[in-house]
Amino acid sequence: MTIQAQGYVAQSATSELAPFKFERRDPRPTDVVIDILYCGICHSDIHSARNEWGWTRYPYVPGHEIVGRVKPIGGKVTKFKVGEWVGVGCLVDSCRKCPACGEGLEQYCENGYTGTYNSEDKIGGTPHKMTFGGYSDKITVEERFVLRIPENLDPAAVAPLLCAGITTYSPLKRWKVGSGQKVGVIGLGGLGHMGVKFAHAMGARVAMITTSPKKGEDAKALGADEVLLSTDAKAMQAAQGSFDFLLNTIPVGHDTDPYMNLLKRDATMVIIGAVETLKHVSGIPLILRRRSMAGSLIGGLPETQEMLDFCGRHDIVCNIEKIAMKDVNEAYDRTVKGDVKYRFVIDMATLKS
């Protein structure tokens, strides 16, 4: 027995997303079935749809910023009740045995976590060998990988928290960002706008570091205290050695030296956007002030729940533009152009129309 589902699929790297019928597994005792109501559009969805990272297998159903309501549950589910608002982020399974899984850092599972889409489905129960994501009407997920959504937040605007939100929250927590610190967020897109909101809510003084005066003004409306234009050589010079932490959301390879020089002694810049070769990294800014450069990947299940609860307490959600499912291809083109403030979210009620 399986559950009949429908969604949107890419059949090849060059085909547009189009309607698709497929199967989800029937719930096992510890599984939750979710009626998906919203799904965010992450840049990774687009890279994968177009096979820009070379690992996509087709048919491919994207979507790892999923929000919905609990439908039937397995007999051993303890965390959730039917009708509750829940979310699913970038992972739906991991080995649960390695040190990383033991520490609730499933995103660093040493045996490889199961991504919400385009991963080998080790649980099975359907004819497909791969996981299918949230551009669809339902999904079956083990309760350990399902998150509780605070009731006071707009569920559509919560969806991108499950990838863009946790990707920015996790390094800010890891490097203990807080009051009395000056934090720079480099780049203002889906990630950067959440970085500004979180760093501000954690009590830091926040600078938006951008090439665009317009984006600087937008960042102030989101909670940034100041703007540093990276194209202004004098301002960059004057700001050297003044930052306690930098969150670098630039999505492409770039010269990191101008930013590293902004850090104080012993401070760290964390790369979360560029999943490609950094064009230039000199040892000099690292050596001269004992600075560090690090990377960070999404977050584990306990920390993702902590982030959602933090958002509930601080009334934080993403700024979104809601779209109908049929407009997803146009939304992809606009996302690539940076023409969205700051995340598209698909209203799944439009799937059947």
Ligand SMILES: [Zn+2]
């Ligand atoms: Zn994502």
Ligand SMILES: [Zn+2]
């Ligand atoms: Zn593991």
